[in-house]
Amino acid sequence: MALRIVSRKAQGLGFRHVRGLQSFSLPDLPYDYGALEPVISAEIMQLHHQKHHQTYISNYNKALEQLHHALSKADSPTIVGLQSAIKFNGGGHINHSIFWKNLAPISEGGGEPPKASLGWAIDNQFGSLEALIQKVNAEGAALQGSGWVWLALDKEQQKLSVETTANQDPLVTKGSAWVPLFGIDVWEHAYYLQYKNVKADYLKNIWKVINWKYASEVYEKESPCLERQ
Amino acid sequence: MALRSVLSRKGLGLGFAQLRGLQTFSLPDLPYAYGALEPAISGEIMQLHHQKHHQAYITNYNKALEQLQDAVAKGDSAAVVKLQSAIKFNGGGHINHSIFWKNLTPVHEGGGEPPKGSLGWAIDTHFGSLETLVQKINSEAAALQGSGWVWLGLDKELKKLVVETTANQDPLVTKGPNLVPLLGIDVWEHAYYLQYKNVRPDYLKNIWKVINWHYANEVYEKESE
Numbered sequence: 243m244a245l246r247i248v249s250r251k252a253q254g255l256g257f258r259h260v261r262g263l264q265s266f267s268l269p270d271l272p273y274d275y276g277a278l279e280p281v282i283s284a285e286i287m288q289l290h291h292q293k294h295h296q297t298y299i300s301n302y303n304k305a306l307e308q309l310h311h312a313l314s315k316a317d318s319p320t321i322v323g324l325q326s327a328i329k330f331n332g333g334g335h336i337n338h339s340i341f342w343k344n345l346a347p348i349s350e351g352g353g354e355p356p357k358a359s360l361g362w363a364i365d366n367q368f369g370s371l372e373a374l375i376q377k378v379n380a381e382g383a384a385l386q387g388s389g390w391v392w393l394a395l396d397k398e399q400q401k402l403s404v405e406t407t408a409n410q411d412p413l414v415t416k417g418s419a420w421v422p423l424f425g426i427d428v429w430e431h432a433y434y435l436q437y438k439n440v441k442a443d444y445l446k447n448i449w450k451v452i453n454w455k456y457a458s459e460v461y462e463k464e465s466p467c468l469e470r471q
Numbered sequence: 472m473a474l475r476s477v478l479s480r481k482g483l484g485l486g487f488a489q490l491r492g493l494q495t496f497s498l499p500d501l502p503y504a505y506g507a508l509e510p511a512i513s514g515e516i517m518q519l520h521h522q523k524h525h526q527a528y529i530t531n532y533n534k535a536l537e538q539l540q541d542a543v544a545k546g547d548s549a550a551v552v553k554l555q556s557a558i559k560f561n562g563g564g565h566i567n568h569s570i571f572w573k574n575l576t577p578v579h580e581g582g583g584e585p586p587k588g589s590l591g592w593a594i595d596t597h598f599g600s601l602e603t604l605v606q607k608i609n610s611e612a613a614a615l616q617g618s619g620w621v622w623l624g625l626d627k628e629l630k631k632l633v634v635e636t637t638a639n640q641d642p643l644v645t646k647g648p649n650l651v652p653l654l655g656i657d658v659w660e661h662a663y664y665l666q667y668k669n670v671r672p673d674y675l676k677n678i679w680k681v682i683n684w685h686y687a688n689e690v691y692e693k694e695s696e
Contacts (some may be wrong), residue, residue, distance in 0.1 A: 274530075293668070293669040297669070330616045385638050386556070388660075389617075408617065410617075423641065430659065430660035430664060431660050431669065434664045434665065435664065435665065435668075438523070439519060439524055439661065
C-alpha cells in the first residue's frame with residue numbers, strides 16, 4: 243500500500259494522514275505568549291501551550307497509533323483499554339484548542355462584552371452578563387479537583403447553560419447536543435504560577451481577556467433559527 | 472442548654488475541639504520547618520500547601536459539618552445528602568494532608584532512609600525490591616489523570632501491601648474499607664508546580680529523598696498485629 247501523506251488544517255486541529263491514521267499537531271496561538279498580561283502571565287501561557295497542550299497531543303497520537311494496531315488485530319481488550327488514554331488526551335487536545343480561541347488580548351477586543359444575538363440570549367436567560375459571570379465563577383470555584391467550566395449552547399433546545407466537566411472531559415460528554423461557546427480551564431496549571439491557591443482571583447481577572455467575539459460567532463453559526471421576540 | 476466550654480484535644484493527629492457536640496478541626500503543625508525538605512520540596516510550596524490548601528480544606532470541612540448538624544437536627548434529608556460531596560472532598564483533604572505531613576521528613580531526620588524491619592521485608596516479599604515498588608508508585612502517579620493521590624496501603628484483611636490511587640481528595644478507605652494508608656504522595660499540581668512545573672516525574676523522582684519510611688513502618692507494625 244503506497245504511503246499517503248496529506249497535510250491539512252481542519253477546524254483548527256492540525257492533522258495529517260499517514261496510511262489512514264490521523265496524527266495531530268499543536269495549533270499556533272493567535273497571539274504572543276505575553277499578550278494576555280497582566281491577566282495571564284507569559285510564563286503560564288508558554289508552559290500551558292508548549293508543554294501541557296503539546297503533551298496531550300503527543301499522547302493522543304500515541305494512543306491513536308496503538309488503537310490503529312489493535313483494530314487491525316481485532317484485539318478488543320486493548321481497544322477498550324485504550325479508551326481512557328484517548329478520552330483524556332484527545333479531550334485535552336480538544337479543550338485546549340478551543341481555549342486558545344476563547345482568549346484574546348485586550349488590544350484585539352478581549353473582554354469586550356458580547357453584543358447582538360449572544361448578548362441578547364445571555365440577558366434573556368441569565369438576567370445580565372454580570373449574573374452569568376457570577377455563575378461561571380461560582381461553578382469554577384466550586385469545582386473539585388481538575389476540570390473546566392463552560393458556557394454551553396444546547397443546540398436542540400436552543401438554550402444556554404453553564405456546565406462543568408472533570409479532568410479533560412470535553413463538553414460533549416455532558417450531552418451530545420452541547421456546543422461549547424467558551425471554556426475556562428480551572429486545572430491548577432492554568433493559574434498557579436501567578437495566582438497560587440487563589441483560584442477566585444484568576445476567575446475574576448480572566449474576563450478581561452475573554453474573546454466574546456469568537457463565542458458570538460460560534461453561537462450564531464449553531465443557532466440558525468434565531469429570532470428576536 | 473448551658474454552653475459547654477470548648478475542650479481542646481488532639482486525636483489521631485487531627486486536632487479538634489468540641490463545642491456543643493460539634494467537633495471542629497484545626498490545622499496540625501508540621502513536624503519540621505517549611506524549608507526543611509529542600510531541595511526536594513521547596514519551602515514556598517510547603518508553606519502554601521500547609522497554610523493555604525490544607526487550612527482551606529479544614530475551614531470548609533468545619534463549615535460543612537456545622538451545616539450538616541443543622542440539617543440533621545431539622546430532619547432535612549435533601550440538605551444532608553447534598554452536603555456529602557463537600558464533606559467527602561474537604562474531610563478527605565484534611566485526612567490526606569494530615570497523613571502526608573507525617574509521610575515526609577528532613578533528610579537529617581531519616582528522610583529517604585529505606586525501610587527496615589517488617590515493612591522492608593514485606594516490600595521485598597510483595598514487590599521483589601524497594602526499587603520495584605518505587606517504580607510502580609511513580610508510574611501510577613505519573614499516569615494519574617487530573618488530581619489525586621497515590622498510596623502504599625496495607626490490606627488488613629488480606630494481609631498484603633497494595634499500591635492504589637484515589638481521585639481528588641478521596642481517602643484510601645474509599646478504595647476498600649480494609650485498606651490502611653502507610654504512605655501517600657499528593658499528585659495535585661499544587662503539590663509540585665511552583666518548583667517542577669509540568670514535569671511531575673521529576674517531583675516523583677525526588678520526593679523519595681524525604682519519604683519517612685520510619686513512620687510507615689510504625690503504622691505497618693501497629694496494623695499488622
